Amino acid sequence: MATEAFAARGYNKASLAEIADVAGVTQAGVLHHFRSKAQLLTSVLDLRDATDIEQLGPERPRGLAFLRHLVDTARRNTEREGIVRLYAVLSAESVTDDHPAQEYFRARYAGLRAMVADALAEACELGELPAATDLRDAANAIIAVMDGLQVQWLLAPAEVDMAASTDRVLGAVLAGLGHRG
Amino acid sequence: MATEAFAARGYNKASLAEIADVAGVTQAGVLHHFRSKAQLLTSVLDLRDATDIEQLGPERPRGLAFLRHLVDTARRNTEREGIVRLYAVLSAESVTDDHPAQEYFRARYAGLRAMVADALAEACELGELPAATDLRDAANAIIAVMDGLQVQWLLAPAEVDMAASTDRVLGAVLAGLGHRG
DNA sequence: GTCTATATTTGGATAGAC
């Protein structure tokens, strides 16, 4: 599948021939369904989004519960190296000039930022956390830890405990919220 | 220069022709000095390391001072988009199959982990911080925040304050050290 | 040490038959 190829080699090095081979069709066959390689990539990313949303369901937890859920995500990711690699590789590759997934990741991070910042704000409103400002910086940091850990973990799984590190940062940032902002 | 090309397009998409063009020589001229494209990449990375080490000098701060210095690094990085992009793109690209910089980044992260973990341990010994265990997870997390913020910042500079987010996480993790491990 | 020229491979994409 195209997902595996993009995860294993990145967008630039993955070839349509290889993807077609695994799919059991010819390269021309792939391009019949997807206008171009770039469109195949965006389709792969959109498909993954749809899968993840479906799996999450509409009952998204609120406030502190949502934030705690991020640690579970980190833990579950340990069992999904393919997906982790896909996002780790493509998100960084997307910052290169004219990358076809650049807008996708811009939008994705904007959405993630909003979700985490909202969860922080909700937690404050619900009284789960002390009122605080600069929630944006905290939200960005929480997202960043999870992303950064993935790269380290892919390179050296034995040296990195994604769930433990995520848990530590999350706990520390939440505990520190009142003292700073 | 090759550095700019690899930063702007990643290793796979950057071409020797483009690099040679900017350098004012032919493609064959480049390959006379570097056996292959892969060797050119490792040369670029080694050169950058040498530059950074030279700039840092041998008087590396210890303990808490070293950790605080990381915030300054994050702030200074705001003025060095090229370098930030180079490492953000290549570090993630390096997790792909048979990437020529894979060993380089494995070693780099091992070194970073050791440095940050040592600084944490030193801070505990010096009494700057309460004694704590699981410094490895904390060190990994601190490195991860800085890396993750870079990708977000490259995609949306206006939305990300690398220094502020680094500072928040660092402060929170240090403050939380005693309570957990 | 840098060039020209070229070998060799591979990539994405298109046209048209079936």
Next chain:
DNA sequence: GTCTATCCAAATATAGAC
């Protein structure tokens, strides 16, 4: 909808002249 065949462009690398 999938194939074969082909085009065209671009890439890395090498050989040999100057």
